[in-house]
Amino acid sequence: MAPAAIVIILAVIEYLVFGFLVGRARGRYGVKGPATTGHEIFERYFRVQQNTLETLVAFIPGISLFALFVNPNWAAWIGLVYVIGRIVYFRGYVADPAKRSTGFLLSILPIFVLLGGGLYGAIRNLFWP
Amino acid sequence: MAPAAIVIILAVIEYLVFGFLVGRARGRYGVKGPATTGHEIFERYFRVQQNTLETLVAFIPGISLFALFVNPNWAAWIGLVYVIGRIVYFRGYVADPAKRSTGFLLSILPIFVLLGGGLYGAIRNLFWP
Amino acid sequence: MAPAAIVIILAVIEYLVFGFLVGRARGRYGVKGPATTGHEIFERYFRVQQNTLETLVAFIPGISLFALFVNPNWAAWIGLVYVIGRIVYFRGYVADPAKRSTGFLLSILPIFVLLGGGLYGAIRNLFWP
Numbered sequence: 266m267a268p269a270a271i272v273i274i275l276a277v278i279e280y281l282v283f284g285f286l287v288g289r290a291r292g293r294y295g296v297k298g299p300a301t302t303g304h305e306i307f308e309r310y311f312r313v314q315q316n317t318l319e320t321l322v323a324f325i326p327g328i329s330l331f332a333l334f335v336n337p338n339w340a341a342w343i344g345l346v347y348v349i350g351r352i353v354y355f356r357g358y359v360a361d362p363a364k365r366s367t368g369f370l371l372s373i374l375p376i377f378v379l380l381g382g383g384l385y386g387a388i389r390n391l392f393w394p
Numbered sequence: 395m396a397p398a399a400i401v402i403i404l405a406v407i408e409y410l411v412f413g414f415l416v417g418r419a420r421g422r423y424g425v426k427g428p429a430t431t432g433h434e435i436f437e438r439y440f441r442v443q444q445n446t447l448e449t450l451v452a453f454i455p456g457i458s459l460f461a462l463f464v465n466p467n468w469a470a471w472i473g474l475v476y477v478i479g480r481i482v483y484f485r486g487y488v489a490d491p492a493k494r495s496t497g498f499l500l501s502i503l504p505i506f507v508l509l510g511g512g513l514y515g516a517i518r519n520l521f522w523p
Numbered sequence: 524m525a526p527a528a529i530v531i532i533l534a535v536i537e538y539l540v541f542g543f544l545v546g547r548a549r550g551r552y553g554v555k556g557p558a559t560t561g562h563e564i565f566e567r568y569f570r571v572q573q574n575t576l577e578t579l580v581a582f583i584p585g586i587s588l589f590a591l592f593v594n595p596n597w598a599a600w601i602g603l604v605y606v607i608g609r610i611v612y613f614r615g616y617v618a619d620p621a622k623r624s625t626g627f628l629l630s631i632l633p634i635f636v637l638l639g640g641g642l643y644g645a646i647r648n649l650f651w652p
Contacts, residue, residue, distance in 0.1 A: 267652070270588050270645040274638050277581045281634075284577060298620045299563075299570035305428075312428040314577075319413060319443075321580055322450055323406045330399050362427050376410075380403055387399040394396070434557075441557035448542060448572075451579055452535045459528050491556050505539075509532050516528040523525070 268341035269332035273325060276348050280321050283314040283355065306359070313358045317351055320372055327379030334386025340379065347375040397470035398461035402454060405477050409450050412443040412484065435488070442487050446480055449501055456508030463515025469508065476504040526599035527590035531583060534606050538579050541572040541613065564617070571616050575609055578630055585637030592644025598637065605633040 287310045291297065294304035301311055324347055332340035354368025416439045420426065423433035430440055453476055461469035483497025545568045549555065552562035559569055582605055590598035612626025 267645045267649040273584050274642045277584050299566040308428040325584055326402050326406050384403045387396045391396040437557040455531050455535050455583055513532045516525045519525040
């Protein structure tokens with residue numbers, strides 16, 4: 266399980282970094298909490314972090330169950346694509362929200378593979394334990 | 395653990411489907427990212443997905459620890475009530491936000507049972523391993 | 524794993540309590556769903572719950588992997604600091620958003636320790652299984 270665990274921690278650290286960038290953007294663009302709107306660029310940082318939270322909640326069960334029921338090394342490599350895809354998404358969205366599709370696909374497709382593989386592995390395990 | 399794993403994956407897929415419905419509602423009601431307000435019906439889809447995210451974060455640890463410390467088959471059946479409850483919640487909220495209570499209760503009660511059972515099982519395991 | 528499991532469940536229950544306080548604040552300050560803005564005090568409750576969701580998503584993998592690869596008892600004690608830190612954060616933020624730093628640090632530092640320790644333990648396990 267160690268390789269998958271390392272990639273899970275990398276994905277969580279990446280997500281926390283996005284959170285700190287939102288905090289920095291609060292200061293830089295003058296958007297004081299609890300507000301989450303008020304400056305277009307701040308809102309982009311905020312949406313990147315929110316969307317990363319939204320995908321992380323699907324990614325972590327996906328990679329864990331793929332590692333458990335299929336293969337922990339493959340889980341780690343597929344998970345790394347997600348981590349890199351999120352960097353592409355971040356850079357694209359902050360530059361121009363219309364450019365977020367590539368990074369989004371690069372991070373959502375590994376989630377589908379992990380969930381699909383995990384589901385296959387769990388069903389196989391149910392019938393042939 | 396396989397039955398609980400299958401239900402976890404079903405719950406995550408359901409949540410991703412709600413996410414895609416939000417994306418489709420963005421186009422249909424003309425609410426461009428990073429905005430999350432601007433059209434009442436879009437906001438309903440968005441709140442359903444956000445609320446599902448909020449419950450999923452409690453559901454996944456709940457079903458996992460119930461499966462680990464109590465019983466993986468019961469965990470799966472209780473978890474299925476959550477998955478169905480979320481569909482009822484989605485249909486109710488999009489039709490009329492005032493009608494969201496039934497689906498909300500049907501998805502929050504299984505979470506309480508899973509967390510309560512998991513807590514009982516973990517405490518029992520602490521004293522009588 | 525039982526001590527870490529108990530603290531995970533406590534953290535999830537704390538988070539659900541914050542969610543119910545948001546629901547109560549909806550009624551008290553007249554902010555009807557799907558809206559999430561409209562009254563300053565309501566927005567504070569809402570941001571506390573959202574921020575707790577955001578940290579919980581990092582906390583749960585952190586404590587789980589620290590418990591698995593380092594030590595489940597230490598994981599539980601470090602995790603308890605997070606649970607208490609969130610109470611301090613909640614009380615500070617609702618009283619005055621400018622006073623949220625202490626509770627924020629008290630809940631984010633344990634997450635760093637858990638993730639850092641978990642990463643160290645997983646890498647050690649990769650090379651010396």
